[in-house]
Amino acid sequence: MVTLSHAIAPPGLGLHRRTSHGFSPPSLRLLTTSSGVAKNSSRVFAQSKSHSRQQIDFSDPDWKSKFQKDFEKRFNIPHITDVFPDAVPIPSTFCLQMRTPVIENFAGGYPSDEEWHGYINNNDRVLLKTIYYSSHTSAGAECIDPNCTWVEQWVHRAGPREKIYFKPEEVKAAIVTCGGLCPGLNDVIRQIVITLEIYGVKRIVGIPYGYRGFSDKELAEMALSRKVVQNVHLSGGSLLGVSRGGPSVSDIVDSLEERGINMVFILGGNGTHAGADAIHNECRKRQLRVAVVGVPKTIDNDILLMDKTFGFDTAVEEAQRAINSAYIEAHSAYHGVGIVKLMGRSSGFIAMHASLASGQIDICLIPEVPFQIHGPHGILHHLKYLIQTKGSAVVCVAEGAGQNLIEKTNATDASGNMVFGDIGVHIQQETKKYFKEAGVPVDVKYIDPTYMIRACRANASDGILCAVLGQNAVHGAFAGYSGITVGTCNTHYVYLPIPEVISHPRLVDPNSRMWHRCLTSTVKIKKENATINSLVELMKESKSKNGSEVRGRRHEETKKREEEDLT
Numbered sequence: 321m322v323t324l325s326h327a328i329a330p331p332g333l334g335l336h337r338r339t340s341h342g343f344s345p346p347s348l349r350l351l352t353t354s355s356g357v358a359k360n361s362s363r364v365f366a367q368s369k370s371h372s373r374q375q376i377d378f379s380d381p382d383w384k385s386k387f388q389k390d391f392e393k394r395f396n397i398p399h400i401t402d403v404f405p406d407a408v409p410i411p412s413t414f415c416l417q418m419r420t421p422v423i424e425n426f427a428g429g430y431p432s433d434e435e436w437h438g439y440i441n442n443n444d445r446v447l448l449k450t451i452y453y454s455s456h457t458s459a460g461a462e463c464i465d466p467n468c469t470w471v472e473q474w475v476h477r478a479g480p481r482e483k484i485y486f487k488p489e490e491v492k493a494a495i496v497t498c499g500g501l502c503p504g505l506n507d508v509i510r511q512i513v514i515t516l517e518i519y520g521v522k523r524i525v526g527i528p529y530g531y532r533g534f535s536d537k538e539l540a541e542m543a544l545s546r547k548v549v550q551n552v553h554l555s556g557g558s559l560l561g562v563s564r565g566g567p568s569v570s571d572i573v574d575s576l577e578e579r580g581i582n583m584v585f586i587l588g589g590n591g592t593h594a595g596a597d598a599i600h601n602e603c604r605k606r607q608l609r610v611a612v613v614g615v616p617k618t619i620d621n622d623i624l625l626m627d628k629t630f631g632f633d634t635a636v637e638e639a640q641r642a643i644n645s646a647y648i649e650a651h652s653a654y655h656g657v658g659i660v661k662l663m664g665r666s667s668g669f670i671a672m673h674a675s676l677a678s679g680q681i682d683i684c685l686i687p688e689v690p691f692q693i694h695g696p697h698g699i700l701h702h703l704k705y706l707i708q709t710k711g712s713a714v715v716c717v718a719e720g721a722g723q724n725l726i727e728k729t730n731a732t733d734a735s736g737n738m739v740f741g742d743i744g745v746h747i748q749q750e751t752k753k754y755f756k757e758a759g760v761p762v763d764v765k766y767i768d769p770t771y772m773i774r775a776c777r778a779n780a781s782d783g784i785l786c787a788v789l790g791q792n793a794v795h796g797a798f799a800g801y802s803g804i805t806v807g808t809c810n811t812h813y814v815y816l817p818i819p820e821v822i823s824h825p826r827l828v829d830p831n832s833r834m835w836h837r838c839l840t841s842t843v844k845i846k847k848e849n850a851t852i853n854s855l856v857e858l859m860k861e862s863k864s865k866n867g868s869e870v871r872g873r874r875h876e877e878t879k880k881r882e883e884e885d886l887t
């Protein structure tokens with residue numbers, strides 16, 4: 321892949337220069353000026369729990385311990401005892417003996433495994449950041465202070481606790497799936513149900529069609545059990561259905577009260593989590609003993625602080641199938657140009673990872689990296705060059721990319737999310753126009769696999785992630801936590817307070833190693849020595865055993881013709 325910075329990046333967008341698109345984590349973002357250059361000031365700001373900015377004076381010798389105290393407060397996870405200090409825990413009912421939930425009542429006491437060391441201590445912690453950056457200029461650097469001081473940042477480890485704050489026979493648990501579809505929703509639903517049953521919960525319901533199901537009287541809640549969910553993970557979609565928009569938070573909490581629900585598992589993206597946090601706060605305001613636990617779901621991977629969200633891997637896998645088709649089409653056509661548009665809202669993770677996975681992309685366009693379509697640094701100029709030198713090209717464009725280059729739709733969906741203009745179609749049309757005007761024949765094939773990448777069943781790695789997240793969601797609720805979400809940090813499972821993961825969407829950092837890897841993964845030809853490389857390629861091609869001699873010859877003919885046609 322020829323990199324944007326080599327070929328089409330606007331002047332000034334070098335790889336080593338930080339831009340300010342909000343992609344950096346809060347601490348770093350605050351160290352950058354609007355032009356993106358790190359500011360060497362001793363007074364900068366860090367975010368506090370309420371997301372108002374708290375000033376840190378780095379000339380204070382004690383700043384580090386103050387920062388850590390503030391961090392601990394921000395990442396503290398709300399517990400039932402914050403509101404009900406007299407709540408009395410009981411020994412956990414989560415044990416191997418409960419795996420076959422045949423026990424009808426617990427009059428004789430809960431069964432337990434003796435000397436089982438499978439519980440998590442409430443004081444166990446996971447390190448949030450594991451790299452020590454010695455300089456702001458290190459790739460992907462996330463520094464707090466101008467000297468890049470190492471500051472340990474610990475978050476709460478997820479898992480089953482020895483003491484629980486809900487008696488299983490008093491629990492009515494609900495599961496709801498909101499937002500758009502995502503591979504793995506059924507896997508999480510299944511695992512939540514199975515784990516609840518292991519704790520001994522008998523009343524488990526699914527709320528149909530997202531938050532809407534709480535208020536729409538036509539929609540009945542669905543009784544869930546191991547039997548019902550046994551095979552649901554074998555298909556994509558959501559057993560419960562999904563929706564955007566819906567009732568107010570107050571109506572949702574009224575509904576929880578009416579239904580007697582005291583544990584609610586909310587699967588969704590950043591919008592859903594904003595709702596989950598508001599539900600948690602409303603329950604606290606009403607002094608309700610309800611555990612509200614989120615499970616982050618989004619193919620976009622735009623939730624902060626976690627390694628990845630479930631469904632993302634599967635979406636990437638599906639997306640690179642579309643790229644592969646575009647590549648085959650483009651490669652088999654005379655002057656073929658393949659264009660693939662991929663989902664991801666304002667984040668370019670799917671496009672970046674699918675491009676990297678496929679190894680077949682020449683130009684990857686993501687929202688976080690500005691680009692031009694026309695002009696000497698534009699993608700069309702570069703496409704012409706690729707056609708000239710390679711005979712074909714493949715472009716992967718994220719749906720949120722280049723929105724400044726097309727007309728705004730001014731439309732929003734039912735949840736208030738902005739509806740993007742269609743950058744894929746725009747690039748397709750502009751490509752056709754450009755080559756027609758240049759008198760160069762091209763065969764443009766446009767693929768928009770939009771819903772295909774999220775309406776499928778989870779792959780194995782997402783299946784495992786879903787299972788662990790589902791189990792940990794239930795452990796968190798039984799442990800008495802609320803207003804939390806589950807995730808992976810550096811491969812370990814953690815509980816995080818909801819506001820910390822949704823303060824803004826997570827974006828690709830153009831200074832990260834991953835973006836650099838994407839750019840350099842399949843560099844084929846560099847502009848400066850195009851002829852030499854093309855010849856080398858041609859020689860390689862004609863020598864290869866897989867019968868590509870014909871293609872080599874055709875390529876040579878193409879080249880000759882192009883040299884005549886193109887300037």
Ligand SMILES: Nc1ncnc2c1ncn2[C@@H]1O[C@H](COP(=O)(O)OP(=O)(O)OP(=O)(O)O)[C@@H](O)[C@H]1O
Pocket residue numbers: 498499500501530531532563564565566569588589590591592593594595596598617618619620734735737
């Ligand atoms: N700030 C908010 N407060 C309360 N509820 C919200 C808020 N934002 C969104 N919601 C509700 O959350 C639900 C899902 O939101 P949204 O459609 O934005 O999807 P999402 O959870 O971000 O998932 P996706 O990744 O598919 O976009 C909707 O029912 C919406 O009404």
Ligand SMILES: O=P(O)(O)OC[C@H]1O[C@](O)(CO)[C@@H](O)[C@@H]1O
Pocket residue numbers: 499500501564589618619620663664665719733774
């Ligand atoms: O289901 P809808 O409303 O078309 O949503 C599409 C959006 O949902 C997602 O699939 C998940 O957030 C985005 O990638 C995409 O922009």
Ligand SMILES: [Mg+2]
Pocket residue numbers: 499589590591
């Ligand atoms: Mg969202």
